[in-house]
Amino acid sequence: KISGLEKTVLAEASELSKNRKASAVKLQAGIQQQLKALGMPKAEFRVNVEARLGENGKPSCGINGFDKIEFLISPNQGEPPKRLRSIASGGEISRVMLAIKTVLAAIDTVDCLVFDEIDSGIGGEIAVAVGEHMYNLSKYKQILCITHLASIAVRADNHIRVSKNSDDSRTYTDIK
Numbered sequence: 001k002i003s004g005l006e007k008t009v010l011a012e013a014s015e016l017s018k019n020r021k022a023s024a025v026k027l028q029a030g031i032q033q034q035l036k037a038l039g040m041p042k043a044e045f046r047v048n049v050e051a052r053l054g055e056n057g058k059p060s061c062g063i064n065g066f067d068k069i070e071f072l073i074s075p076n077q078g079e080p081p082k083r084l085r086s087i088a089s090g091g092e093i094s095r096v097m098l099a100i101k102t103v104l105a106a107i108d109t110v111d112c113l114v115f116d117e118i119d120s121g122i123g124g125e126i127a128v129a130v131g132e133h134m135y136n137l138s139k140y141k142q143i144l145c146i147t148h149l150a151s152i153a154v155r156a157d158n159h160i161r162v163s164k165n166s167d168d169s170r171t172y173t174d175i176k
Helices: 002-037 090-104 124-137
Strands: 044-051 067-074 112-116 142-146 162-166 171-175
Touching (some): 002 090, 002 124, 067 090
Parallel strands (some): 112 142
Antiparallel strands (some): 162 171
């Protein structure tokens, strides 16, 4: 009975994997397009979906599922894509997340997104593009953004200014 159930699970997991791979291609293309608009025109983004292998070297469905899914990126032309979490800078990760959230905005169930220092390492036209993307995303989600750039902050409906001050005896935070 266990053997029969294992075959059923493996067959269903294989079908799900096939659907994931098809969706990954669409997601990858959408994110790639958004990254170009966010000032990363030469970046290459990939969604890598591969089967987890069991001890016998064959695809296996275990406690961690059937597929291993990983985001790969090459932020610079001529470099092979590598693991996003290993090579991307803070600013690149923020823009990738913004691209992902933009592509998934209509179907994502998360209602509030927080972007901390999304302006890291950007300015000028790229900052304007990031601000525009965040504004468009705010039509679907509540956005909380920590930024130092006026070209991003100007798009907000509300502003909170946080400053650090000190007197002779201590340092304190002021929020307006």
